[in-house]
Amino acid sequence: MLAPIILFVYNRPWHTEQTVEALKMNELVSKSDFFIFSDGSKAKNDENVEKVREYIKTIDGFKSVTIIEREKNFGLANSVISGVTDVVNRYGKVIVLEDDVVTSQNFLEFINEALFKYEGAERVYSISGYNVPMDVPVEYKEDVFLTHRYSSQGWGTWKDRWKEADWSVENWEEVFSKKEINNLFRRGGDDLPYILKAQMNGTLNSWAIRWYYSHFRKNRFTIFPIKSLVENIGFDGTGVHCGNAENSLNKPVIIDPKLKIRLPEKIEFNKEINNLFVAHYKYGLKDRLRRFIKESIRYKINKSE
Numbered sequence: 001m002l003a004p005i006i007l008f009v010y011n012r013p014w015h016t017e018q019t020v021e022a023l024k025m026n027e028l029v030s031k032s033d034f035f036i037f038s039d040g041s042k043a044k045n046d047e048n049v050e051k052v053r054e055y056i057k058t059i060d061g062f063k064s065v066t067i068i069e070r071e072k073n074f075g076l077a078n079s080v081i082s083g084v085t086d087v088v089n090r091y092g093k094v095i096v097l098e099d100d101v102v103t104s105q106n107f108l109e110f111i112n113e114a115l116f117k118y119e120g121a122e123r124v125y126s127i128s129g130y131n132v133p134m135d136v137p138v139e140y141k142e143d144v145f146l147t148h149r150y151s152s153q154g155w156g157t158w159k160d161r162w163k164e165a166d167w168s169v170e171n172w173e174e175v176f177s178k179k180e181i182n183n184l185f186r187r188g189g190d191d192l193p194y195i196l197k198a199q200m201n202g203t204l205n206s207w208a209i210r211w212y213y214s215h216f217r218k219n220r221f222t223i224f225p226i227k228s229l230v231e232n233i234g235f236d237g238t239g240v241h242c243g244n245a246e247n248s249l250n251k252p253v254i255i256d257p258k259l260k261i262r263l264p265e266k267i268e269f270n271k272e273i274n275n276l277f278v279a280h281y282k283y284g285l286k287d288r289l290r291r292f293i294k295e296s297i298r299y300k301i302n303k304s305e
Contacts, residue, residue, distance in 0.1 A: 002112050003156055004033040004091050005062075008079055009099040011041070011048035013055055016099045018233060023097070024061050026108040033091075034062040037083040040070040052099075077207040081167060088159045093119075095156045100234025103129060103154055107229045110261050111156040114144075114223055117263050124267075125161045125220035126211075129154035130230040132280040136273065143261040145273045146221040149188035149281070150212040154230040155222075165214040172200055172213065185216055189281025221269070224277065225261050 005023070009016045023029065036056050041049040059065055070079065080096070088094045093115050095108065107129050114127040128151030175185045175193055185193055192212060198204035215222065 001091075002028060002032050002108075003093040003095045003115055004035060004087055005095045005097065005108070006035045006037065006083055006087055007097045007099065008037050008039070008076065008083065009052050009056065010039045010076070011046055011052060012099050012234075013048055013051040015233060016052050017055055019097060019099055019101055019103075020056075020059055022102040022104075023107070025105045026103070027105070028108040028112065029062050031063055032108065033064045034059070034066070035083070035087050036065070036067045037079055038067060038069045039076070039079050040073045042073045075205055077205045080207045084157075084162060088157070088162050092159045093156065094162075095154075097154055098152070098234075100232055101130075101154045102231045102233055104229040104256065104259055106259055106261070107154060110225065110229055111154075113263055115156050115158065117265075118223065118267075119158060121267075123220055124223055125215050125218070126150060126155050126157040126222045128222050128224045129156075129228070130232070131224045131226065131228040132277065133228075134226065134276050134280075136226055136276065140226075140270065140273055142264055142267070143226050144223050144263060144267060145226065145277070146267050146269045147188070147224055147274050147277050148215065148221060149192075149278065150208060150215055150222055151224065152208040152211075153232050161220075164218065165211055166217065167207075167210050169196070169200065169210055169213050172196060187278070188212060188216070189278055190283035191281050223267065225259075227256065227259055227261075229259060229261070 007016075007019065007023075036059070038049075038053055038056060053067075053069060056067055068083070074082070076098075084094055084096060095111050095115075097103070111127050111129055118124045118127070124146075130151050130153040174181045175196060176182065182193060185196075192209065195204065195206065195209045196213065199206050199209050214220075
């Protein structure tokens with residue numbers, strides 16, 4: 001059975017249409033159930049929310065299309081956590097997209113094959129369709145690799161893994177009070193402690209950093225493709241949690257629309273490839289200081305409100 005697809009949308013009609021139309025280029029759409037969660041408006045009469053809802057009602061080509069319109073604004077984090085939980089509990093596995101993700105024509109094939117092949121691999125928590133631009137040594141022959149980092153840009157997981165997620169982020173303080181744990185937490189990228197601190201300070205509401213925290217605590221991995229099957233088109237200042245591309249760690253990638261990925265029977269952790277990947281998220285001293293100051297200011301403003 002193919003995994004159902006979940007799409008979370010809000011108030012970006014152009015981005016939503018690009019995401020859906022690219023997805024419809026996949027051969028498996030006619031065999032896939034499609035769930036669309038449309039978040040409610042923060043303000044009254046948000047025209048863009050209504051435009052999105054008008055568009056999603058015209059979507060066809062899937063095995064089934066189910067639209068869930070929130071009457072109130074859930075926010076992305078609550079919407080993802082509740083929406084994924086509802087669907088994955090019914091189907092056992094899911095493929096998840098947000099409204100700014102353009103996928104290749106083989107995206108669904110790759111994620112579905114990986115969910116089937118690695119369901120019994122307990123150390124694998126999730127499958128990513130995205131990757132950063134990487135210059136991989138010719139000696140590395142695999143099309144995929146394991147890394148400690150999560151992905152929120154076109155991904156899949158299983159019910160039993162999602163069930164283990166710690167959304168309360170128990171004992172998160174240890175990431176900052178114990179150097180050894182902090183170093184382990186940074187295996188996925190230097191940006192992650194800052195994102196976690198923002199989450200726990202209340203200046204950010206992110207499901208993704210909490211999902212990574214569960215990967216970290218369980219010492220689990222995400223499977224990434226060497227070449228990305230996903231392009232994020234949301235770093236243009238229009239998203240709630242997205243900045244501009246030039247200021248973002250998520251640099252543009254160019255996807256091959258017909259890229260075919262081979263999945264090995266077993267994937268071994270390759271430190272060299274992982275280091276190449278994580279280097280994309282490494283911070284120098286100036287970057288660390290900048291992030292610390294920025295988060296401190298945000299925290300003070302948040303506390304004063």
